Amino acid sequence: MTDSSNPGSDDTSVDVEGDLNAGLNLSPRTETSKPKRSSKRRWGPILVLVLVVAAGAIVITQFLGKSLDYYCNVDEVGVKATCSGERSLRVQGTVEKGSLAKEDTQTKFIIAFNGKTMAVVYDGDPGGKFQECIPVVVRGRLSGDTFLGNEVEVKHSNEYASQNKERLDTTSATTCPQAG
Amino acid sequence: MDDAGFIFTCYGVTLGAVALYIGLLLRRARRNGRTAKAEELPWT
Amino acid sequence: MSATVPNIQSQQGVDASWVSRRWRGITSTGFSRFLGILAIVLTVWLVLFGLIFSPPDITQQSSVRIMYIHVPTAWVAYLAFGVTGLSSAMYLFRKKHSLIWDRFAGASAEVGVMFMGLTLVTGALWGRLTWGVYWAWDARLTTTAFLFVTYVGYLAVRRLGGSHHARARRSGVLGLLAVLEIPLVHFSVKLWRSLHQEASVANPSGDVKMDGLMLFSLFVGLIAFSSLYFWLVLHRQRVMYLEDRYEDADLDTALAERRAESTGGSHG
Numbered sequence: 001m002t003d004s005s006n007p008g009s010d011d012t013s014v015d016v017e018g019d020l021n022a023g024l025n026l027s028p029r030t031e032t033s034k035p036k037r038s039s040k041r042r043w044g045p046i047l048v049l050v051l052v053v054a055a056g057a058i059v060i061t062q063f064l065g066k067s068l069d070y071y072c073n074v075d076e077v078g079v080k081a082t083c084s085g086e087r088s089l090r091v092q093g094t095v096e097k098g099s100l101a102k103e104d105t106q107t108k109f110i111i112a113f114n115g116k117t118m119a120v121v122y123d124g125d126p127g128g129k130f131q132e133c134i135p136v137v138v139r140g141r142l143s144g145d146t147f148l149g150n151e152v153e154v155k156h157s158n159e160y161a162s163q164n165k166e167r168l169d170t171t172s173a174t175t176c177p178q179a180g
Numbered sequence: 181m182d183d184a185g186f187i188f189t190c191y192g193v194t195l196g197a198v199a200l201y202i203g204l205l206l207r208r209a210r211r212n213g214r215t216a217k218a219e220e221l222p223w224t
Numbered sequence: 225m226s227a228t229v230p231n232i233q234s235q236q237g238v239d240a241s242w243v244s245r246r247w248r249g250i251t252s253t254g255f256s257r258f259l260g261i262l263a264i265v266l267t268v269w270l271v272l273f274g275l276i277f278s279p280p281d282i283t284q285q286s287s288v289r290i291m292y293i294h295v296p297t298a299w300v301a302y303l304a305f306g307v308t309g310l311s312s313a314m315y316l317f318r319k320k321h322s323l324i325w326d327r328f329a330g331a332s333a334e335v336g337v338m339f340m341g342l343t344l345v346t347g348a349l350w351g352r353l354t355w356g357v358y359w360a361w362d363a364r365l366t367t368t369a370f371l372f373v374t375y376v377g378y379l380a381v382r383r384l385g386g387s388h389h390a391r392a393r394r395s396g397v398l399g400l401l402a403v404l405e406i407p408l409v410h411f412s413v414k415l416w417r418s419l420h421q422e423a424s425v426a427n428p429s430g431d432v433k434m435d436g437l438m439l440f441s442l443f444v445g446l447i448a449f450s451s452l453y454f455w456l457v458l459h460r461q462r463v464m465y466l467e468d469r470y471e472d473a474d475l476d477t478a479l480a481e482r483r484a485e486s487t488g489g490s491h492g
Contacts, residue, residue: 045383052377056370063366069417070362092417128356129283137419153355158421159433160288162279181275181286183353190290190346191271194297198452201338205459206249212466213250222324223253223462 071137074113078142090139091147092155093118095132097176107152111136119146126152133176251462259455266448270296273441281438287353288438294346296445297339298368300453302406304336305375307457309403312396323468324461326392329399331460333378335453340372355419363412364420371409374402388468 071090072083083089093111100109107122109132120138130136130152140149181187218224252260274292281288311329315321347365348358359365382395408415413422424434425442432439 042383042385045380048380049377052373052380055373056377059366059370059373062361063363063370068363070360070419071417126356128352129285129287129354130356131283134283151357153357153360153419155419156284156354156421157433158424158427160284160291160424160435160438161282161433162435162438163282163285181280183285183287186349186353187275187286187289190293190349191275193345194293194342195267195271197338197342198456201335201456205456205463206251209249209251209459209463209466212463212470216250216466216469218250221250221462222465223251 074111074118075116077118088139088141090137091118092135092137094135094176095130097132100132111138120149121146122149122152126154128152128154129156130154250466251459256455256458259451259458263448263452263455266444266451270441270445270448273437273444278437278441279435284354287350290346290350290353292441292445294343294350295442296449297346298343299446300449301336301340301343301371302410303450304332304339304453304457305371305403305406307332308336308375308378308399312399315392316396316400321389321392323388323392324465326388326396327461327464327468328457329392329395330379330382331457331464333375333382333399334460335456337372337375337379339449339453340368340375344368344372360419362418362420363416364409364418367405367409367412371402371405374405378402388472 069082071092072080074091074093076083077089077091078084083091091111093113096110096112096117100107102108102125105123105125107124107126108120109122110117110119112118120140122138122140126136135155135157137153137155138147138149139151139153140147142148213221270292274289278289278292280286308329311325311332315323315325315329318325347368351360352358378395378398381398382391384391384394386394410423410426412418413420425432425439434442
């Protein structure tokens, strides 16, 4: 309520009205005292629009610059043209049970998909919910038979289960429970 | 609770943003509606 | 009050009806108050179920709690942009070209942009905890970002000026076109391989792979945010009516109103 009682802020233009408006509060109120704004060129929205178009262009080029599919599956590496071994790839597979090993700063594990496996060496400690029996996407380069990863992302499934309920039957198993 | 910082940030940011929006909305309503007469408004 | 500054208090806000409306809120009605109370109660429920009653997930542990916020914000954003598209069509194709449809379209888009922004923020928090990264340029995240940017543009287009009907026509066309992005966003996880998982509930196969109490918490979130959305749109639309009304009133009318206010205020 900044405009509630401020007789000192009356500007000179109101004096024309004279005694008629004595005691009339004409302190500026943002909306009423402004003339029609619609005739003026509005630069704010134009600036926003320019930024929007630029951001949209960045988003589209980020998307189309890479493959529309985020990753290749393990069994497609070296088979599918877009998953050839020469360039940097993202490969998806499930971390094999019992394959996870840490040596110094390196993390070694095997990912499997559709019967094919691939050994991965990652320099560092994968973040997120990285663990065995979870599907992951590794970005890196194939060197011989091992995949040198420089980025590991955990691909979570669309299944949600209570922790207390299913803990019992998964910890004792020697292989990963079959997921869809 | 593990990851409590992230989770409380998530709930806090969401509910805070909604509360802020409601606050701004009611302020704009009050400002723009101060000379409006109730019987002129289509929803009353 | 000194004698040299007469009646300042009596000129402002002493009108009994104005005072009472101020405390009730000028844009509220019985129905919107009911909606508001419902939204508050359900939001409290959401916090209780999301943070306390629901169990931690077997792989995500507690980060699953972000989902009870993240998924409802995304759903409400879809709903909001859908309503914008529908209202745009109502304005453009009904003979009457009623501005109320345009205001609903604008109000809904604004609320939708807020919720879509929250979807991106909460999703980034969840992604950091579960995937290990805040952001990935995969199909779902990219199309969502594009949808968000599109509707920020829509809101800017609404503010370019001109008459209310010019605004309504211009943004109406955009509102109709932009809504076509929603199926692209929703089915992006089916169309392409993405890091983001497929829908757990709104998927065509129909079997929901989610624990009962988790599903219930998510359901509470959906209902809570939906009622919040309707409350917000109703009020935003009414505030927009008041704003339009002010823009229409030129200086003479404004002065006349103040004159009436100063004389009418003394016997209020």
